[in-house]
Amino acid sequence: MIMIFGIPGPLLFGQLLLGLINGAFYAMLSLGLAVIFGMLNIINFAHGALFMMGAFVAWILLDALGIGYFPSLILAPLIVGAFGVVLERTIISRLYKLDHLYGLLLTFGLSLVIEGLFRNAYGSSGLPYRIPDILQGATNLGFMYMPNYRGWVVLAALVVCFSTWAIIEKTSLGATLRAATENAPLVQAFGVNVPRVVTLTYGAGVALAAFAGVLAAPIYSVNPNMGSNFINTVFAVVVIGGMGSILGSIVTGFGLGVIEGLTKVFYPQASATVVFLVMIIVLLARPRGLFGKAA
């Protein structure tokens, strides 16, 4: 058997793969955060709560209306995205002219309220959500037993992440978005309704979180705390990748998933801390993050 750093090779490959799966969630969540920060300058602390809402909406759709997993993958992001649009229009839009801190406090408060409401209604033990039949089972990869559903998560995450990146970087819609963040009055003078663009961007960022939530529902139990467990790590990912950098958040998300996975083999007690250690090192060496643009 091949040994790498005293760890059997197959075990290490398994951990790399698992890291990638967790990284997929980090990437999707930090992508939404990066989009929102890049376009709106809002540090959206409610992202974890909206991720949780995505999972709950999927559960409610199944429980109350019998709507299955795949329709939920489309419907839940739409519903939660619409909720995000309402939030942005009614509350968040009032803070654009103020310091970042106000947005952070407001969205943090929102997340506490949303989580509290769900906890009141559904308790905190969690609700079961079945893996859809077509993705049941597992494949033996030789070095480990890979649940088909997790494979699907990585695939779906990759597709979603790179299409988002492509839309923002390679299409004229994305060009308008980027221009609006650089110089809103000028873009408005060209006849673009900038406030609407901003609202829809927030909605899209939220929809990404909800999409990740639906993907997470069958893996973790659907419970009100599922978002807050992720959100701190995801913020670290965004900071490491460079605030507002789309590609940075995707690459860092997957990368940190792998680093965390490896830590779980060598020293599991530190697995929750290692991401922040990396963050400190990156901030010391490159204060704008790995992919952040120089001032």
Next chain:
Amino acid sequence: MTLSRRSILTAAAASALTVPALPRLAHAQSAAIKIGVLNDQSGPYTNTGGATSVICAKQAVQEFATAQGLSVEVISADHQNKPDLAVSIVRQWFDRDGVDMLLDVPTSSVALAVQSVVREKNKVYLNSGAASSALTGEQCSPNFIHWTYDTFMLAKSTGGAMVKAGGTSWYFLTADYAFGKQLQSDTSDLVKAAGGTVAGASQYPFPGTTDFSSFLVQAQASKAKVIGLANAGGDTVNSIKQINEFGINKTMKVAALLMFVTDVHALGLDVAAGLNLTESFYWDLNDKTRAFTNRVKDKTPKNWPNMVHAGCYSATLHYLKTVHDMGAAEAKKDGVATISRMKAMPVEDDCFGKTTIREDGRNLTPAYLFEVKKPSESKGPWDYFKQVVHTPGEAAYRPLADGHCSLVKA
């Protein structure tokens, strides 16, 4: 509104001053007993304790105190599984709010942290929710009774049954704090004493870990026969889900060392079926447990009582009986005296039947080893368990001499 209430209060105060019966009134008020239920009301242990614990404590008050004319108030707070927060709440309760008895306190790190505060203030501390056997071992206190279960009893009942069934090598998945470590060490001792081996352990950060897949794959690579889950609540639910997902249960046996009926409810029978677990109470054990459950379940329809909740009822009931016996004023004055009287008086209630409390503060509840039913065997709501083994209280817990509690005279 404010004005009228104030005027009523003023009037009441004025009239009280003039009424000669004032001393007796004031006495009755100061002798009112205050119970503080401290537990997790928003985190991973909300359903295993939480609001249902408060409801069960109030049930005991309603059944006993009201009939005996005792004036009792129940308050509660969320300790968020943080020892520092818990200590400051408890200090405030004792110093400012006049709390006499502290109840429930799950999360062993928190339970251990408040132990010294209760002792310093000479109050009464009845713990139902926490598991660590250190509470009646080296950390024992004359102000303390450990009511419902502990890590040793879980290890002996669930762990013992697994070893007997051929599970001789173990790998632990452990929540990295006082409770998880104690449960792992109690179970390891037992496995080794029975001639088994421990192949390894993954101690993961608590709270905040939701993905256990890495640890599960390591457990599988260890080639151990049994994976021992030294965790609780939401963590246990997530780890069992993922054990099923990765097919670990095809090659290893799963020992959920601490699992409650509420966790089985969250998992669903199709995932939980066949698991062995230990509780000291189950709603469907006998006529008395069913009667108790019928009395409270309408107040907590989504979360039927598990052993921790039943323990809150039973502990409150016995405490109130003791207070009634020795007089509220005496009981309020001296926590140590109240606890000694509680230990001396016979304990009996609908949930645990007759039990005795040992000098180290251990209440000897029976241990029931259950097997989770298959979905086809379940006849109604919350019909989840089949009883496998019943260990009487005297045999269920760590022998008195092995705990090294300073209260036990050698």
